[in-house]
Amino acid sequence: MRLAACWLATLALAGAAAAADENNDLDLIPKSEAPTSREEAASPTSRGNQRLFIENALTLTTPRNDLLVPSPPPLPPSWDERLFADARFEYPLAPNASITYSGRLNLVLQDDLGFPNRGNVNHDLREIYASVEPARRVYLDAGRINVKSGVAYGFNPTDYFKAFAVIDPLSADPSVLREDRLGTLMARTQRVGETGSISALYAPKVTDPSPVAEDPYRGFNPLFGRTNGTNRWLVKASQRLNEELSPEALVYHEGSHWHFGTNVTTSVGQSVVAYLEWSGGRRLGIIDEALAFGRETGTIPPLVPDVITQGGEEHFQSQVAVGASYTTENKITFNLEYQYNQAGFSRSDWDRWFALGQGRPDSSPIVRELWYIRSYAADRQEPLQRHGIFLRADWVDFLVPKLELTGFVLMDAQNGSTLMQLEADYARTDLWTFGVLAGGTTGGRRSNFGSLPRANSILFKVMRYF
Amino acid sequence: MYAASALAQSAQEIVAAADKVRNAEQSSRSTLVLTEYVSGQERSHSTFVLFSKEDSAGNFRNLLQYVEPPRDAGKRVLLDGRSYWFFDPASQSSVRISAQQRLVGQAAIGDVLTVNLAVDYSATLLGTESIDDAARQKRTCWHLELKAATETAVYNRVEYWVEQGTFRPVKGKFYSDSGRLLKIIYYRNYMERLGAVRPAESVIIDAVDSTLATIAVFNESRFQDVPDAWFQRDYLPRLQIR
16 A cells, blocks of 8 residues: 555656656747737738849859860850849739749859940840639740759759750759749640649740850840740640659650650658659750751851761650659758760760860860860750769758758769769848859869869859848 | 546547647638747748648648748748648749658748648557646646657657647647657647637747747638649649739
């Protein structure tokens, strides 16, 4: 009896002690009042889908001096100072209609650009389009629209409208490249059903395609030659099969070429998302395609022979991205992705590329042709390497809250050369963000990334949101 | 009476009853204001519009859009069963995220969503305790242990205190797979909302770095019909907040 009483007393004491421990957590509650009555708290409708910020970005670049194949001028500027206002507004015109604008007004200074001249101010018209919903969840859009497809983090084979759309990128991070790009003039219709969606779009040719080389004096030119140089259309549909799987299928037509694609994601446990993205169609290899495009746009004179070729014949070729992301308890998200581009450079293509260009002056037509191929692939946002490994890490609240560290490495699996970037962004307040970004390439002189004229770069930026 | 009530209730029923206190069964729209604190000082604010709808299995589907801070305005997150998508209007792209990734960030969206704990966890009654609520008022509570029972469960284990008689949740402690205490949440400021008396605020304490805390306030809540079609990736770019 006495033993039982002692046991009950001990339990009661233990319970009381546990409750007292629980009450210690109350000391961690902030004493300040929550902003229920803050007058400055934005109303959902006042801000809606709008974003406006001003950014100043200074980039310093170190060239690579030991190139086997010299890069024709102009070389990358050793410094680049950009001040820009970036806006995205979506205005409702009626309950079932809206208009969207997205663009950037740049003030540019570079070591070889001079000041003042008409290259100092330019405007990137990323999007401007109208949307209406004539029937329940049936949409019609018309204008310049940035259509993005795909689920992979690094390379999106089914993102057909990425080609030639990126201009003056400040970062090599694929997630940023998706943001800083031009939309395409098109008419689009979409129906969103209960468990799936289908959309069809047509993007007409409105002008001749632009050459690959960027025009530093583009000013307010909307650059439709980059996005609407040929007739294109796309049909895509997704269907929810279960609560895990919603694959997407795509059919794309450009000029006289058909491409087919699909992408799918699935979660694996609590921390992993795996994905697969594929696209295939009849096409030339990247070398032959680049040279044909160069002739079409007049960049390569018609009488200059092709110094290098991948056979010059079209055949069915695939592009694949397969990978997974993994998030740790420490708020780090890793992404590992394998990239395959059948139309890219094989080992023998690289051998020929270096053998043809080695020892020639940068004014040589052959050297210009060789570098044109690489510029074309970069402008199409298409990997030049046939096999690539992409590793990205994103650490939210690194060391202190609101400091985000992001880095990636893209490796050419055939020669081990890499493109790397590390970025730190500190959101000092809700309105101000400071950041620094360092990028570089590594590899031997006969490798993909080790033969690029830009060796290292560092960027400092300040952003103010409104 | 409370003891008799406890006997009459299984642990799972207690958790289900507490879910009904926190969440309305009809689809709804709420505006959430999150204030983040560092060492007791306000650090930043976020505002979301949150649409919630319960499916036939008792799981909530959530769709939210950022309104503040300005850098995040317009971004959207879809959480539907085991499928989570993040949409950024700047790139017009949707990225699938994992259950773990929705907990990233101090004001983790995973902690402010409408969730029925009774669906995702199996509960065990540990006993009765008298603990202080967030206003330091004594509350006699059932102390429950919840273990993840589905893949949609955000945390591996939860300690949960529910006031006897009212079934009002008072406090939760949320643990990772490795047993690490990640979050402590107090439910407070009970008031009339969505047709019943429900908590209008949650205090979310970061147990890993206890200098960090977030207060989530439901500013506006109302019933709203939310079509099933909204809860899919392809609808994210079409969401309009009016």
